[in-house]
Amino acid sequence: MSTASHFSHSYNEARRRFLDAARRAGAVLSAHEHPLKGPDGETLATDIARIGPADARNILGIGSGTHGVEGYCGSGVQTALLSESFARNLPPDTALVLIHAINPYGFAFDRRVNEDNVDLNRNFLDHTKPHPENPGYEALFDAINPRDISPEALAESREKLKAYAEKHGHGAMQHALSAGQYTHPDGVQFGGLKPVWSNRTLRAILRAEMAAAARVVFVDIHSGLGARGAGEMICTDAEASGSFKRMRAWWGEIVRSTVDGDSISSNVPGSIPVCFAEELKGREVTAGGLEFGTVPIREVTVALQADNWLHQNGGHKNPKAREVAKLIRDAFYVDADDWKETVTAQTRDVCAAALRGLQS
Incomplete structure (x- = not known):
């Protein structure tokens, strides 16, 4: 099968392809069902596929759909990797844990945010303390x-x-x-005022799947920033940190720090690496976002504005819902074979290098 054939046109199709590929690869499957249903009444869930020993010392995790609609990219890559030899040739004492559709609601409804209009990658912070200002x-x-x-x-x-x-x-x-904001619940880039369902669910997954490991690498697949098809590994730690040094040693110049200002991403509070650091204390954790470019940033901005406007004006019941859904999907997912092949190849290379790094 071609690489492009592993990518899908809907959340439901993506979930089916992912689960089928995971079963064929001999993965152990589990799922956290979302309390809400999809646009056609379908079940929404965050699915986990694990290959390798239950007590593995080393774990490579690959995530998709943290920003819902970006799941078209991440899910396709995960399914492609499960369908080839990559997932069947793991080093000793190593497990592969794929977390599919971390934000299944956003994926199913073609939104970047979740059911609460929350940007999940701004939600992993201590909500008992004053929220960051913007x-x-x-x-x-x-x-x-x-x-x-x-x-x-x-x-x-x-x-x-x-x-x-x-x-x-x-x-x-x-x-x-x-960079996120915590004062306008109906605005773009809202980070939430409490831990949302996907936040709580991901924490439970980490405790169940990764707490026994000594070394954990997590590659969270994102899309929407940068030149078309170009990948950047975003590190949320400073260049002097151990995690950045490991990432640079493994992955080279594609690694950029948001703290030191040379990343395509702003330095945002409450992102997924915070969750890993908190839930896996005492382990060597190397977590970052692998970001792939799609279309010019101006088009991405307009898509986010249109999506939020739609949310304020009837959501998927609005007559413009299909038009806006396509707008945001096209901003975060390039439905072209060459793009699908290059993002898959780059992720494969990143993950292969991570597996070598875990053995060193």
Whole structure:
């Protein structure tokens, strides 16, 4: 089968392909069913496929769908890896743990966020403490969350964002847009005010699947930032940290730190590596996001704005729902064979290098 044939056109299809490939690979399967149903009444779940010893000292984890709609990319890659020799040739004392559709609701409904309008990758923080502030977001609220998605409103939004960038710098504008916010539950990039279902579920999975290991590597597959098909391994630790040094030794120049400012991603609070550090204390944890570029950032921004507007105006019942769903899906998933092949090949190389690193 071609690599592209492992990618899907819906969450339901992606889940079926993933589970079928996992069974063929001899994986042990488990699932956490979501309390809500999908757009066609289908079951939503975060599925886990494990290959290798239950008491493995070393674990390589691969995640998909943290940002729901990005699951089209991550699920296809996971299914491709399960369907080839990669998943059947693990080193001794090593297990492969694939976590499929960490945010199944967002995946099924073609949203980046979850059922609570929460960006999951901003939710892994201590909600009993004051939440991080984002003054740039507050200043640009009307531009980031336009009144409608007419060409005029979007043009006005672009002008305001451009003016802010000219005054404060592109980095400040990107931080305002993408670093998350905790004051507007109905706005873009809301990080939530408590741990959401996917947060709690992922923590339970880590305790069940990875607590016995001494060394854990987690590659969380993302899409939407960067040049088309180009991969960057995003590290949320400083360059002086042990995790960054391991990542750079294994994966080379594709590793970039959000802390030291040379990543395509802003330094955001509450991302998935925080969860791994908290739940797997005492282990050597190397966790990062493998981000693949899709379309120009301007198109990604418009898609996020349109998605949030739709959420405020009837959601999937709005007559424009199908149009907006396609807009956001196209922003985070390139339905072209060459793109699917290159993101799969890069993930395969990253994971193979991680397995070699775990043996050193």
